[in-house]
Amino acid sequence: MTIALPAVTPAKQPTSPLPRPTEDPRWLRGLLITLALAFMGLFLFVPLACVFYEALKKGWDVYFAAIVDPDAISALKLTLLAAGISLPLNLAFGLAAAWVVAKYDFRGKQILLTLIDLPFSVSPVIAGLIYVLIFGAQGWFGEWLRDHDIRVIFAVPGIVLATIFVTVPFIARELIPLMQAQGSEQEEAALLLGASGWQTFYRITLPRIRWALLYGLILSNARAMGEFGAVSVVSGHVRGQTNTLPLHIEIAYNEYQFAAAFAVATLLAALALVTLGLKVLVERQVKKTST
């Protein structure tokens, strides 16, 4: 015989006796979360989903055919080339600029900071235009370039220049706040202990900024590979020669090859998602190393 246990369900204590004064009422929280999600859904998630849906609407065969299309492959190569040249140059600039701004106190620092940010506030179309004014047929060096049979505008060098322009600030922007916060005591100690300038940089500074540096490179790369306006002005749109991936998308789209345009667009959308994923990882590392 078993003894029936008394039901152990005492009257439940109210879990939250009183709302905290800085806590918003439930209905308000629900409303705001709904509004925020609806806004982001409408303007972010649905467009992103649409890229993949439109790309695969006509099936995988059409999708793969669009991606291995020779023009798409050559556009991909040019995109990689432009990013591959602009990244190391902007990396060198970003390190130099951040070193100067973060480690020294000098006259005109604010001006230098504004100049670094300048490419962010210039329309991409203008970024392309200024190179046309210098290297184009009617430009400053137009005649000289023609005489020496060098093409900059409507050719690869112009595309590389435009890509460099739009990505100049990224790495410097990421490094400056971090290096300012870190100060220079460790570098001074290394120098005092007899390290050379470069040794100090490689052994002390670089390891402490590596995550921010990586983040700057990731952002820079995403922008370099995706730049459209500036590159569009200087490219000339020669298929198989001066088309980058975004320009290839534009041409396919304007020729009503929607499935092909969206197929190539999924590559860039995937790159964007990878960029965001890496960003989260890097931010976590920065938080870990700085605390």
Added chain:
Amino acid sequence: MSVASRLLLKRHSVLPGFNLALGFALLYLSLIVLIPLSAAFFKTFTLSWGAFAEAVTAPRVLASYRLTFFASLAAAALNAVFGLITAWVLVRYEFPFKRLIDALVDLPFALPTAVAGIALTALWAQNGWLGHWLPFKVAFTPLGVWVALVFIGLPFVVRTLQPVLEQLPHDLEEAAATLGATRAQALARVVFPQLLPALLTGFALAFARALGEYGSVIFIAGNMPMVSEITPLLIITKLEQYDYAGATALAVVMLVASFALLLLINLLQAWARRRQGATV
């Protein structure tokens, strides 16, 4: 010590490399940014004042300014409202998939503008997922321009507000509640004023970005002269017609506008820093 470091440095530093790093940074900026940008101004000097004025005030050009300005303003305004809500929700509340959603806020920074452009066009066209629900046209009208500009401006307000909200001390709100303020009063009169500088900065950043935007807009705009043609597109149209001086004149107008905005943003940020410094 070299001349440059003696002239510029306010405080002596034992760290080496000032001259080298500053020299390289300035040379690079000059070659890539400053000299090319100055080319735009020099080019407009080849125009007479009358020709310049005519190029930048033609009716088609004025219509493009109006569209670019008001669509950017309206997009930044919507982003200010929903960016404030989104930042608030992301910092103060807990809900499922919050971190994923937080990460995706930066999507418009990472997604190439051409991809955004064709996706938004497909969505808002009359046979698109969203467009076919609506009794009026969005794609290929000024409304489409606005949609694209909302997309590309979305991260600015959220990302400017988030750090400010995270550092906002709760004690002021608690004090307001203790002193008898309702939650609505505390939000409106205690919390909101502290967010205002950052909100305005985010608004100005989104607005500035929208003014110069090209890639995401041209697909969805329809690009009809006088109706849905933005100024950056007009620059390209003039370039394609080999009207270099006309294109450059427009570019100079836009450059002056963006430099003025840049100055305004710097002032706003200084204000925001002072405001934050005062509360901490």
